[in-house]
Amino acid sequence: MNPSQGFAEQLRQSCITDWNACVQHRFVQEIFDGSLDDAVLRKYLVQDYQFINRFVALLGAAIASADVFAPRVVLSQFAGMVTSDENTYFLRSFDMLGVPEEQRLTPELTAPTKAFQQLMHEAAQSLNYANCMAVLAVAEGIYLDWADQPAKKHLPMPERFEHAEWIVLHANDFFRGFVGWLRGELDRIGPTLDETQKAEATHYFQRAVKLERQFFDHVYE
Numbered sequence: 001m002n003p004s005q006g007f008a009e010q011l012r013q014s015c016i017t018d019w020n021a022c023v024q025h026r027f028v029q030e031i032f033d034g035s036l037d038d039a040v041l042r043k044y045l046v047q048d049y050q051f052i053n054r055f056v057a058l059l060g061a062a063i064a065s066a067d068v069f070a071p072r073v074v075l076s077q078f079a080g081m082v083t084s085d086e087n088t089y090f091l092r093s094f095d096m097l098g099v100p101e102e103q104r105l106t107p108e109l110t111a112p113t114k115a116f117q118q119l120m121h122e123a124a125q126s127l128n129y130a131n132c133m134a135v136l137a138v139a140e141g142i143y144l145d146w147a148d149q150p151a152k153k154h155l156p157m158p159e160r161f162e163h164a165e166w167i168v169l170h171a172n173d174f175f176r177g178f179v180g181w182l183r184g185e186l187d188r189i190g191p192t193l194d195e196t197q198k199a200e201a202t203h204y205f206q207r208a209v210k211l212e213r214q215f216f217d218h219v220y221e
């Protein structure tokens, strides 16, 4: 690892192949050009909707384990957004795609979804701020990086809201600011960790990036 980089960038560089595979994934190309198959989008959204429960619990664990007050405020505000605006996108998309109630609430979970739920649960249960922030920085950072690519900036938005809104939810100033803040927090706490804690947080980060890639891949299987 290159110590002249901050901790956040060291972590990202440690799994750059998987990270870039997510950012340039077929799913990302197809959502931008509007060619995404409805069956693929449907599988993606049904599984992704099963994240929010553990994700909010993970935010709660980060709030509880933070070392000072300021990050608690930022994380609480983000939790407020996630539990309001984001939910309606899923519900409107489910309506448009004709996803029945039972598929929205209790679908059969795929292996990557289960593994991701387990990872978020473990990080939350550790009540360790660095572990929680490592997983959050992946879940948010990869989504910012695919949605907010300079190369895509001048493309027209896809016509359907199910495509366009999923991009815009992750390419806006609020989200950019939050992900920048997450990276800054990792840079702040990285130098305070001993080698054991650093290795543990790094392992969480790397597991999360691998699962993000598997999650994108599996919607095409």
Ligand SMILES: Cc1ncc(C[n+]2csc(CCO)c2C)c(N)n1
Pocket: 048, 051, 055, 082, 086, 138, 139, 140, 143, 169, 170, 212, 215
């Ligand atoms: C597999 C998977 N990984 C990360 C995200 C991104 N994400 C999860 S919760 C959240 C906060 C609100 O936008 C964001 C950005 C996702 N949706 N699905």
